[in-house]
Amino acid sequence: MSRLVRFGISLGEDLLARFDELVAARGYASRSEAFRDLIRASLVEEEWRAGGEVAGAITLVYDHHRKDLVNRLADIQHDAHGLVVSTQHIHLDHDHCLEIIAVRGRAKDVRRLADSLRSVKGVLQGAINMASTGKKLG
Ligand code: NI
Incomplete structure (x- = not known):
């Protein structure tokens, strides 16, 4: 696994609140874990699109x-x-x-x-x- 890097994200309060609800509903241990999953889902979509x-x-x-x-x-x-x-x-x-x-x-x-x-x-x-x-x- 590659080295972990921290970075900040600017997000509207409402969107963050909805994201936190999603994190809780899906049982993620943290926002980071949920965010990694979203990124990977987008990368997989791109793999399929790119052929x-x-x-x-x-x-x-x-x-x-x-x-x-x-x-x-x-x-x-x-x-x-x-x-x-x-x-x-x-x-x-x-x-x-x-x-x-x-x-x-x-x-x-x-x-x-x-x-x-x-x-x-x-x-x-x-x-x-x-x-x-x-x-x-x-
Ligand atoms: Ni059968």
Whole structure:
């Protein structure tokens, strides 16, 4: 970890009060910890925008009775085997499955994969969690 540096921030009282509420609501130990998290979240957003190497998770909810859909999702993942790190399948109930697909690769490719998975007919919900390889967050 790099050396800690202190610096001051000028902030309106109202905004600071709202920030303190956020710090408390989310259970941060200090303003600094909350602020570091906000900075890292912005850096991750920028990683995704800039199109470099990212990591994340694609989540899908779908009806498992539709075998054509299940096969299609598997085909798409096989075609993108370089991006897919692992897939976890959870049987939510009698009808529904949740799939969590861990991905790593270029942001553009990961987005394209997520779009092609969630646009398959019968997928009830699809989302992408934009995480980071962590290399630039130290
Ligand atoms: Ni299932």
